[in-house]
Amino acid sequence: MSGAVEGARGGGASAFDPSQGAAGGHNPWLIAVVVSIATFMEVLDTTIANVALRYISGTLAVGADEASWVVTSYLVANAIVLTASSFIAKRYGRKRFYLGCLALFTASSLACGFAWNLESLLLFRVLQGFAGGGMVPISQSILADSFPPNKRGQAFAIFGIAVVVAPVVGPTLGGWLSDNFSWHWCFLINGPVGLLAFALVSMLVQEPKAAIEERRRLKRQGVRLDVVGFLLVATFLGSLEVILDRGQTDDWFASNFIVGFTIVCVLAFCLMIPWEMTRENPILDLRMVATRQFGSCFLVMMATGAILIATTQFLPELLQSYYGFTATWAGLALSPGGLVTMMMMLVVGRLSSLVQPKYLIATGAAIVALAMWDLTRLNPDSTFWFFAWSRIYIGLGLPLIFIPITTASYYGIPREKTDQASALINVARNVGGSIGVSIAQNVLAFREQFHQSRLVEHVVPSSPGYQQAMEQATRFFSSAGGGAVAARERAIAWIGQQVQLQTAYWAYIDVFFALMLISLAAVPLALILRRVKL
Template identity: 65%
Template sequence: MSEAPEAGAAKNPWAIAIVVALATFMEVLDTTIANVALRYISGGLAVGPDEAAWVVTSYLVANAIALTASSFLAKRYGRKLFFMASVTLFTIASIACGFAWSLESLLFFRVLQGLGGGGMAPLAQSILADAFPPEKRGQAFALYGVAIVVAPVVGPTLGGWLSDNVSWHWCFLINGPIGVVALLLMGWLLQDSKAAIEERERLKEEGVRFDVVGFLLVATFLGSLEVVLDEGLREDWFDSTLIVTFTTIGAAAFVLMFPWLLTRKNPAVDLTLLKSRQFASCFVVMLGTGAILISTTQFVPQIVQELYGYTATLAGLSLAPGGVVTVCMMVLAGRLSGKVPAKWMIASGAAIITVGMYHLTSLYADSTFWFFASARMWVGAGLPLVFLSITAASYIGIKPDQTDQASAQINMARNVGGSIGVCVAQNVLAHREQFHQTRLVEHIDLANPAYQEAMRAATQAFAARGGGDASGQAMSWIANQVQSQVTFWAYIDVFFVLGLMSAAMIPLAMILRSAKAKPAH
């Protein structure tokens, strides 16, 4: 890495950081803002819930695919030009999503939105790394980290409020004015570093071409993986022709991409980065971070709506206190980043997140709003310590010309990790519901004294109210109580598994180097 800022030297680097963070916030926001609006989209476009879920899946697939091409395209055409082009595509596609007239048109525009968003996040980190000197990068990444970690929290709250009070269309239209403002400020503030300009001219003179084959192999693997992870449970996994087909295609692409990418002079994805223990450790930890962030952001609002009758707005608000804690912790983490080794920051953050997951395993029927809010506050306190440390540590020991590649792969890990986390959580929920259902039903036996007493008391209660078949109402009430208990226990198992995932990050963090490594030559 360079020892002094080059990009934006004539401009205030903090102004650049704010603009970059704004664009990143807008992009990451769309990974969760549509989640709480799916039932509104389903009703508005007259499609089933499973079809509406592709609104989320299509964005993730396109986003992951775009990440594989962002590094080369940024080098070949300039970071500023490519970043602004990505924001432009994202903004236009967002507006188009808001005016979509059918599911097919919405999915098409959502794919375009994902392609635009996939080019924004990795370049944001590279721009910040060039705009700030090494001793200030921790604070700059803290501001960037606020956008990454808080946006998924704001997404459900904002999406729920817009859906409840305005229209689901505004979950997408809201990006329009934000994107226009960001573009105007980028045109004024951003400029490519001297090293980036020299690299662009060198690529032109040498006639270096984009690795189309490598890109297609990686894109095919990532796209197939996203489809399998997101649709596997809904399609009953390998009993589905769709899942078998995409698994076969993804496996073939995975096998072929390694020999191709490792033998190219200018590969679409630089797999040599993963040979570094430092970078590989950061990559794996970011997988876990994405899994925890996206899973908790989805399942906490889901459980309060399903079991506690919260509106979409109130469900989103249950995450808001955690967002406030995250912002505060980002500031603290930024100050500590240059003083405390990354591995201790990550281990501490993972331990705090584990406490939050353990807190959620004490879930019960009378849990209050602040029960869920406080659990999210624990997670919000731990995530900045983990996220910021990974972001900074991933650049240690890599060449300056590998900055964009490193950033793209770290962001790819966050997206893929999020999909894996949601997939694991959904499967745990489904299988544990079946398990608990089987065990509880064993006790619903006419010969069971406990069941007889419960049935008698319930029948008497309904008879006292009047209104007909008290015995039938009592049986229905007991069945509902059983189903409710099954769901509670299944969610507790989900949070227990997520807690194990966060706890596993603690020993993994110890692999990271304590001191800065010298850049590779």
Template identity: 65%
Template sequence: MSAAAAVVDDGRAGAGHVNPWLIAILVSLAVFMEVLDTTVANVVLPYIAGDMGVGADEATWVVTTYLVANAVSLTASPYLARALGRRTFFLACLALFTISSALCAEAWSLQSLLVFRLMQGLAGGGMVPVSQSILADSFPPEKRGQAFALFGVAVVVAPIVGPTLGGWLADTISWRWCFQINGPVGLVTMALIAAVLREPAGAVAERKRARRESRFDGVGFVLVATFLGSLEIALDRGLEDDWFGSTFIITVVAICATAFALMIPWEMTRRDPMIDVRMVASRHFGACFLVMGATGAVMYATTQFMPQMVQQLYGYTATWAGLVLSPGGVVTMAMMVVVGALSNRIQPKYLIVAGALLTALSMLRLTSTYADAGFWFFANSRNLLGAGLPLIFLPIMTASYDGIPAARTDMASALINASRNTGGSIGVSFAANILAHRSQMHQSRLVEHVAPSSPQLQEAMRRATDAFVAQGSAPGHAHEQAFAWIAGQVETQAAYLAYIDVFWVLMIVSLALVPLALSLRSVKLGGGMAMAH
């Protein structure tokens, strides 16, 4: 029986008589755009700040507003998908995302850009989990692993392509093109999805039943959105605002803690909760939730800090910093195909263990970063990561649906994607704090060895002074230049050591996935992952 025919029998799928792979390609393309915009703005913030006439700290709100809106809309997406229908809701999100992307490209001030990024984040947060549910229902269980492989390419490769594409567009054309390119792609994708995606009778009946039997958990939505939104703000702004030295951060953290404390008992006692806390508390799905969060932390932290490191310490341009990640993206795409085939033969928990070990090996390799490291040292380290992430990402998506009733697939998608996004924010924030504090610590330790009476320092000062004199500087000025040069060397060495510390921590996070993965239950392979009806 063909994939298309198999899913028609289910009565709920969106493929109908259309080849489900066409739907998978179109849905994955839309998701690729959304996830791309999570990282594409990171490398162009200096360009935005210069163009808008604002400071670098103000420009970071371009990223923060998107993440906050994304987190908030994730919480409402299961209910809205049930109430409106997945097809209608998905197309509405894609339309809003396309329109807001075009508006971002035409923004005339930072305030207008933030409003449009807010719209973009709201649309994107609803689009990703629903697309995952569409795939789960459009393919029979034995084909889901391969379908999720295509989806995984979009989710894992897009953050890698983002810095490369954003850097190249900003360097050669304008930062505005980072958003403008979404317009034509979004319009074409929207038209094709509207033409091929259908909502069969089973799904329509389910939606009507959901409208009668379920109610919107307004209080839960406010609590969950407040918790996730304030958490995103605290994580993204904490380091820049000096954490608990800032009244603003203290206030945001207090709001976050209060919302969380109220959210748990409220959601535990609702018949139709906004977030199914019991699902997260279950052993199997809870382990999937934690694995996806840790994977998001490693993926987003490395995607941000590898380009940052090569720009800061090796003088790479934004374009070349992005290109360091590109070979890893090619490896990831190839591995998605391999893992999609393996997922029908090998238990997800064993694939995740293999992926965690490869990811840890990649981080271990980066701890040996040295001053003369070339492009391929970093690219090959990223290649190892590119091979490891699909081995984690695809099996955990597949395993997370095991035993989940068909009516709860939207909730499962929302929770898994919220875990990935929140884990990514935590990983970036945690890595940034390690980098800042360990840089200060290493610098203070290195300075202890730069005593004026040290023969080594005196010899270094003499040689540096002679070098600056040879370049035409006056002796007194050359001495000052030599001292500044040595101070710069100390600062650079401290930065090297701090980045190495970041990679050590990310390696430990990767290894922590091993016991989590082994705690997952075995699933029946080759079609045994059908959701309970």
């Protein structure tokens, strides 16, 4: 009897009934590939527009500050709909909801490509975010219901390739399309891929019998969407996303805009906790987050999202701003890491059925921490391959975190709560990514000020080092012609430029050090996870 109970809780393969799965009579590995196509397309759009922002701002005649909302609007909408995706899928049908999201995502992607001004682009990006937010967790649920527990690790390896590699491919593809064609193609390419994915899902994926029975039960009982809970969660997450994204730009609490959103965010959070904890069918099952197993997985996924999104955004920015890389070459610097990640996903998929998840996660977090530490060695002479190798190291570590944490998060979760678990894990990844970017932005800004103030202390006429540098620079510019006065002015400007460059390098070093600490924090969290039945 105890073995049966353990299997029912997700610990053994004996509890799995293939007839109840989403694959039906089809090969479950084919289902894994099909849902991963749509997931890859959705996650790709979280980063593909990052390197195209300067093209967007130029074409639509808006400032860079306004253009950044193209990224923010997508993330906010994505995080909000994640909370409701579980209930909507159960109440109205998982396959029906998934196909609806896929159709809306494809249509809104095409609309983004034909946007005529910033307002229309933001509207279509919000619709795209809403649709995308429903696709990823349902994809995970389809996988969880298509494979027995002892095979889920290998299935999530294919899914993990989409989620982890897509943000890496995004900057490369977006940069190449923007440099050689137009930023519009960053969105238009989703059209044919979306149509293909829609056709394949329609033909191959079926509604699990357990899901059909659950939908009928909810309908008989008259269970409705927790509208109040959804509004509170949406307000909390939406406000948090805006605060994290706009805080640094608007000088945090010196801005009435940020103060207002902070008040709204705190009030929504304080009201959300008691409301959700007392509902029979809450929009967000906070009790799951409070458990040792799932709560630890939630926090580790936040740290993973922080590392993945922050490095994907800041490395291309560093390469374009201070190393003279084009958008295409900045994206290519991340590509070797993406290839390593794909190979490692398959290896880790095998390992996950042999080694306890907590040991794999701890190892992966330690490798990523070492990769972040390696990036602190950057200097003005760093080459393309220095950054490419750093990304390769990250590519070795992230799969060791991502696949086991996804597998471990389902351990002990009953079948009827797999959609809820998927939604929460993806909320953790999105929110963690926003927090990681916000931390990196703040470290970069504050440490630039710090290092500049320290370096400027030595750039004074009485300093022997300054005098020597001035003399050498003046002599160099004099040899180029233009007269003594002009040479001296150019020497002063050159010294100022060098101070700014050194300030930036040191600030980026501090950013990577902070990300190293975030990765290290995931190690003890991983080690407190429970042992699972492999």
